[in-house]
Amino acid sequence: MKSEPSVYSIEHLQADTCTWWEGIRNYQARNFMVQEMRISDQVLFYHSNAEPPGIAGLATISQLAQPDSLQYEKKSEYFDAKSSQENPRWFCVQLKFAQKFANIISLAELKKEQALKKMLVLQKGQRLSIQPVTPAEFQHILKMAKK
DNA sequence: GCCAACGTTGGC
DNA sequence: GCCAACGTTGGC
Numbered sequence: 056m057k058s059e060p061s062v063y064s065i066e067h068l069q070a071d072t073c074t075w076w077e078g079i080r081n082y083q084a085r086n087f088m089v090q091e092m093r094i095s096d097q098v099l100f101y102h103s104n105a106e107p108p109g110i111a112g113l114a115t116i117s118q119l120a121q122p123d124s125l126q127y128e129k130k131s132e133y134f135d136a137k138s139s140q141e142n143p144r145w146f147c148v149q150l151k152f153a154q155k156f157a158n159i160i161s162l163a164e165l166k167k168e169q170a171l172k173k174m175l176v177l178q179k180g181q182r183l184s185i186q187p188v189t190p191a192e193f194q195h196i197l198k199m200a201k202k
Numbered sequence: 203g204c205c206a207a208c209g210t211t212g213g214c
Numbered sequence: 215g216c217c218a219a220c221g222t223t224g225g226c
Contacts, residue, residue: 082209104224105224
């Protein structure tokens with residue numbers, strides 16, 4: 056899951072312990088949260104638009120997807136007039152802090168790994184803010200984090 | 203700040 | 215349903 060650290064970083068999550076992942080306004084990302092994410096699933100926390108961009112740590116899913124309350128708030132930049140309480144359009148899961156990596160695993164380092172050649176986040180033009188990761192990719196990244 | 207890539211909107 | 219115009223993402 057990507058976040059711009061100037062907006063919400065792994066340090067923010069560490070301080071908060073848990074946070075609702077509000078403000079996702081992309082259907083693919085929403086569907087992924089609703090359909091795929093389950094309690095205690097592990098998450099790679101990625102810093103985008105950062106120096107350097109890369110994986111900053113780990114989180115887990117602590118609550119299943121629920122309607123994102125910001126879609127009802129007129130003053131919010133995430134307000135959606137086409138959404139209603141009866142028929143909510145946007146959802147968010149709750150993330151729980153797990154670990155901050157001692158060193159960020161930078162995008163440049165990730166790109167060097169043969170084992171991660173197919174990882175979605177490394178593919179050209181892949182902007183989706185929530186992406187699936189295979190078990191093999193996940194394990195490989197854990198190994199990199201320990202070095 | 204640039205810009206490629208992609209998603210969304212809206213006229214037709 | 216097509217597609218041009220526009221907006222956003224995010225690396226560089």
